[in-house]
Amino acid sequence: MNRQEIIRHYQAHPQVPVLIVGGGVNGIATFRDLALQGVSVLLVEQNDFASGASAASSHMVHGGIRYLENGEFRLVNEALHERNRLLLNAPHYVKPLPTTIPLFKWFSGIFNAPFKFLGWSEKPSERGIIIIKLGLMLYDFYANFKRSMPTHELRLQTETREMFPSIHPDVQMTATYYDAWMPYPERLCMEMVMDAQAENPNAHALNYMAVVGGGENRVVIQDTLSGERWVVHPQQVINAAGPWIDFANEALQRPTHFIGGTKGSHLVIDHPELRRNVGEGEIFFENHDGRITLMLPYFDRVMLGTTDIRIDHPDQAVLTADEVEYMLDMVKRVFPSITVQREQIVFSFSGVRPLPSMDANTTGQISRDHSIRTLEAGNGTTYPIHAMVGGKWTTMRAFGEQMSDVVLTRLKHPRAHSTADRAIGGGRDYPTTPEAQYDWQERMVREHELDPSRVQTLFERYGTYAEPIIAHCANRPSDPLLTHHDGYSHGEVEFITQHEQVHTLTDFVLRRSLMAMLGQLSLPLLHELAGIMGDALGWDEAQRLAQVEATLQTLQSRHRVALSPEQPSRLAL
Numbered sequence: 182m183n184r185q186e187i188i189r190h191y192q193a194h195p196q197v198p199v200l201i202v203g204g205g206v207n208g209i210a211t212f213r214d215l216a217l218q219g220v221s222v223l224l225v226e227q228n229d230f231a232s233g234a235s236a237a238s239s240h241m242v243h244g245g246i247r248y249l250e251n252g253e254f255r256l257v258n259e260a261l262h263e264r265n266r267l268l269l270n271a272p273h274y275v276k277p278l279p280t281t282i283p284l285f286k287w288f289s290g291i292f293n294a295p296f297k298f299l300g301w302s303e304k305p306s307e308r309g310i311i312i313i314k315l316g317l318m319l320y321d322f323y324a325n326f327k328r329s330m331p332t333h334e335l336r337l338q339t340e341t342r343e344m345f346p347s348i349h350p351d352v353q354m355t356a357t358y359y360d361a362w363m364p365y366p367e368r369l370c371m372e373m374v375m376d377a378q379a380e381n382p383n384a385h386a387l388n389y390m391a392v393v394g395g396g397e398n399r400v401v402i403q404d405t406l407s408g409e410r411w412v413v414h415p416q417q418v419i420n421a422a423g424p425w426i427d428f429a430n431e432a433l434q435r436p437t438h439f440i441g442g443t444k445g446s447h448l449v450i451d452h453p454e455l456r457r458n459v460g461e462g463e464i465f466f467e468n469h470d471g472r473i474t475l476m477l478p479y480f481d482r483v484m485l486g487t488t489d490i491r492i493d494h495p496d497q498a499v500l501t502a503d504e505v506e507y508m509l510d511m512v513k514r515v516f517p518s519i520t521v522q523r524e525q526i527v528f529s530f531s532g533v534r535p536l537p538s539m540d541a542n543t544t545g546q547i548s549r550d551h552s553i554r555t556l557e558a559g560n561g562t563t564y565p566i567h568a569m570v571g572g573k574w575t576t577m578r579a580f581g582e583q584m585s586d587v588v589l590t591r592l593k594h595p596r597a598h599s600t601a602d603r604a605i606g607g608g609r610d611y612p613t614t615p616e617a618q619y620d621w622q623e624r625m626v627r628e629h630e631l632d633p634s635r636v637q638t639l640f641e642r643y644g645t646y647a648e649p650i651i652a653h654c655a656n657r658p659s660d661p662l663l664t665h666h667d668g669y670s671h672g673e674v675e676f677i678t679q680h681e682q683v684h685t686l687t688d689f690v691l692r693r694s695l696m697a698m699l700g701q702l703s704l705p706l707l708h709e710l711a712g713i714m715g716d717a718l719g720w721d722e723a724q725r726l727a728q729v730e731a732t733l734q735t736l737q738s739r740h741r742v743a744l745s746p747e748q749p750s751r752l753a754l
């Protein structure tokens with residue numbers, strides 16, 4: 182069924198066992214789990230899938246070594262289990278990541294740490310070598326489940342300097358441990374949506390659909406593209422609106438104060454010298470103010486992050502000039518001889534962590550663990566609302582399963598399957614060894630007669646989900662590369678537009694590809710994409726121009742970058 186048919190279906194049959202509000206990673210993980218159990222479920226997302234907090238993460242798939250000092254052992258244990266599972270279930274999008282901590286002092290933090298741990302001290306203090314060593318031993322212990330990566334190692338000064346010649350002279354040692362990262366979080370979400378819908382014909386996820394009202398036995402949904410409103414009668418509602426949970430509850434006539442979010446921003450930098458110095462692993466370090474910050478190698482760019490600032494409304498989360506200064510300055514903490522200029526910023530993104538509302542003197546102390554808060558039917562409403570509060574990207578599968586179990590119990594619907602060992606999208610039948618990958622690509626070239634280098638690009642970009650894209654491209658009379666981006670072909674853009682619920686040019690450049698994120702956009706490229714997507718979606722000339730305008734507007738207002746005819750994406754703040 183297409184979008185219109187799905188809406189008509191629900192207008193004719195408005196009774197839905199489960200309605201999920203919010204298509205971020207937690208709503209999507211729950212959707213996937215319920216779909217797998219055969220439950221009829223509808224998910225609505227007010228914007229595009231994975232456009233809220235799920236698009237704003239530091240891209241780390243990790244246990245969260247920092248949470249050990251807050252005593253969040255349950256979370257670290259669960260997150261490390263989930264990290265190891267994601268490495269196996271989504272090997273195309275979740276990759277091992279050596280992570281190096283530069284250490285400036287031997288003993289500091291030793292006396293402060295137990296006090297912090299017991300909640301008697303809130304002051305961030307520098308963490309010395311001994312404390313970090315103890316933390317890493319504990320982290321290795323928790324990571325033992327399905328161990329897929331080596332344990333940590335410490336490097337003395339000489340070895341450290343061989344590896345990082347420009348590192349700060351005060352660094353005494355470095356510690357390297359393994360976590361994982363995900364280059365394409367938004368694509369991983371999209372593949373889970375597609376998997377779930379393929380699995381269960383009664384599972385529907387619609388983007389650009391906002392919950393705007395509720396009460397009694399009704400939930401009012403508005404198509405944010407057409408303005409049309411429709412009503413469903415759910416048996417249970419899952420509020421997975423992340424940082425917007427309280428606003429969604431208010432729309433449902435059940436006001437709450439569950440969320441006390443903090444904003445975090447990241448910069449993407451085009452700086453070949455910094456990129457070389459960062460190397461192939463993340464540098465995870467404590468800044469002067471005690472905050473843990475990072476430099477992540479991101480293809481040929483470097484990602485810098487992040488900040489942690491209390492915020493009242495998630496819609497206000499955009500990069501500020503102070504944050505730019507803070508993040509550019511923090512590079513000096515590790516590489517004092519490297520200067521990053523504002524002109525080298527090609528992209529920025531900000532989002533709000535959906536943290537539980539709690540009184541803590543420092544934002545770093547707010548729990549990063551997740552919980553389910555249920556508002557039982559009552560107060561004039563016939564359905565319960567389960568709010569998914571918190572939740573790391575890394576733990577989305579476990580949180581989705583826990584949410585799903587609550588719903589299944591109430592539906593008296595037994596759990597039929599687990600997602601624990603279930604591959605996601607292009608991670609299915611993924612060839613893991615270099616030989617198997619070569620064979621897979623050889624077979625694609627042979628069966629579809631597509632150029633080997635295109636097959637390789639598509640495999641690296643999509644894993645085994647590349648197969649239908651390869652077939653689509655090969656079936657066209659010709660499939661030229663884009664004039665303004667030679668990493669993409671017409672057929673590829675057309676396929677993604679037709680098959681991945683793409684409605685706007687912004688969906689494609691921000692979330693189905695990394696073009697915006699890597700600072701690869703230019704005005705001619707936007708016009709070229711609007712042309713190809715317009716052919717696929719039936720846009721006339723005025724609509725194509727409007728899509729380009731809207732994308733420029735979003736890049737400026739949400740990501741603080743501008744494109745000019747002479748110059749690609751650059752900071753405009």
Ligand SMILES: Cc1cc2nc3c(=O)[nH]c(=O)nc-3n(C[C@H](O)[C@H](O)[C@H](O)COP(=O)(O)OP(=O)(O)OC[C@H]3O[C@@H](n4cnc5c(N)ncnc54)[C@H](O)[C@@H]3O)c2cc1C
Nearest residue numbers: 203205206207227233234235238239241392423445574575
């Ligand atoms: C700066 C930052 C760094 C982070 N780094 C990491 C990291 O490195 N690793 C990690 O594991 N985790 C990280 N996280 C945490 C993780 O990204 C989030 O906790 C997770 O993405 C939350 O997902 P969610 O689905 O709950 O929320 P969201 O992704 O925000 O999804 C909620 C969705 O609900 C929609 N919505 C809201 N109201 C309505 C409505 N009325 N109707 C319909 N839809 C609605 C929104 O549009 C939104 O898309 C980070 C988070 C931030 C902000």
